[in-house]
Amino acid sequence: MKFHLILLFSIIGILIWSLVNPKDMFTWFLEVTPAILGISVLIVIYSKFQFTNLVYSLIWLEAVILIIGGHYTYAEMPVFNWIQDAFDLSRNYYDRLGHFAQGFIPALIIREVLIRKNVTKTGIWLFYIVVSMCLAISAAYELIEFMVAMFTGTAAEAFLGTQGDVWDTQWDMLFALCGTIVSLTFLGRYHNKKLDQLRARGQHKF
Structure with missing residues (x-):
């Protein structure tokens, strides 16, 4: 509980920081809304379903990435601007990091739900289902970006963050x-250990 509260209050603090002079308030709203909705859902279901601390930590990281992207916009994140200049890159790659995380982090969230709800056991089918669901989430997010751009016009340019790349949507889904x-391959066994610890303590039903 204490660890969870630390994560919650720290993310609230980061969220408040992001509200101070954001690059564009409309973009801020679009970028941080998924984080706010996700945190709200976790709070509502907390008494009935608690994730492993590993997954909560990853969710915290995903929220931080979204909030920072909302404050600066993904195309103008200062650290990645410096990387762009230092290595003479063609674009700011913070959005690529964001889309990589969009696959890396939901993978373990979905994996934990499927295992604990006995949808499928660990193995190739679990791997396949998680990959398919994460890719579907990524594609759905690209469709949301498309619809927002269609209805708001130039106001959503920073939200789209294509930076002039006609293949940006495809790159985003590839990185996800x-x-x-990568998440399933390198964290799968460690995640299993955390699930076993949770099961051994008997704190939450599987």
């Missing part, structure tokens, strides 16, 4: 796919 595969 890579993030998912």
Whole structure:
């Protein structure tokens, strides 16, 4: 509980910081809304379903990435602007980090729900289902960006963050796919250990 409260109050603090002179308030709203909704859902279901601390930590990280992207916009995040200039890159790659995380982090969230709800056991089918769901989430997010741009016009340019790349949507989904595969490959066994610890303590039903 104490660890969870630390994560919650720290993310609230970061959220408040992000409200101070954001690059564009409309973009801020669009970018941080998923984080706010996700945190709200976690609070509502907390008494009935608590994730492992590993997953909560990753959710915190995803929220931080979204909130920072909302404050600066993904195309103008200062650290990645410096990286762009230092290595003479063609674009600010913070959005690529964001989409990699969009696969890397939901992969373990979905994996934990599927295992604990006995939807499927660990193995190739679990891997396949998680990858498919994460790629579907990424594609759905791209469709949301498309619809927002269609209805708001130039106001959503910073939200789209294409930076002049006609293949930006495809790159975004590819990075989410890579993030998912990397997450399952390198954190799968560690996640299993955390699930076993949770099961051994008997604190939450599986």
